[in-house]
Amino acid sequence: MARAATTSDAFNAIAEPRRREILVLLRGSERPVTDLARDLGMTQPQASKHLRVLREVGLVRVRESGKQRLYGLDARGLRPVHEWVGGFERFWSESFGRLDEYVQELKQTRQEEPDDDDDQ
Known part of the structure; x- marks a missing residue:
């Protein structure tokens, strides 16, 4: 049985290796979820779930840019x-x-x- 995503704090969020990979990618610049999913070799829904966890603990911020939602690193959460x-x-x-x-x-x-x- 899959365990539920843990979103209580940054430690739990970054315990998942794919989330750490997302943070590394976001160090360089803001990115749309489709780019992140492509670069990580995962589906867009999978990437969105990881981004939601990272957003909830304050490690990622979202900015609207036209029709796109750009995700960026918020390192203060670290x-x-x-x-x-x-x-x-x-x-x-x-x-x-x-x-x-x-x-x-x-x-x-x-x-x-x-x-x-x-x-x-």
């Missing part, structure tokens, strides 16, 4: 995701810092070791 991910930045920075220290120690140890070839 702020909670950015803030949450940013909390891991310190962890990764410290981890990479420790790794760099370890690599430097290994290099220093290798430079201090005598070559075995010198004994022959």
Whole structure:
């Protein structure tokens, strides 16, 4: 049984890979649903369902342009995701810092070791 679309927040909305693909496409410029559907290899109704979810959580905005509805990225809705991910930045920075220290120690140890070839 298919699970219902989750529209409660940005985290749930971007959990679906196709929605993330839509956001990537909308980073460049506004696009009509037909273009998005074509570029993603899905039907227009499928793309419209994903856009509805993204719109409901504030990640996508819609603008009327003549007979077309143009969809655009509203990255402000990604702020909670950015803030949450940013909390891991310190962890990764410290981890990479420790790794760099370890690599430097290994290099220093290798430079201090005598070559075995010198004994022959």
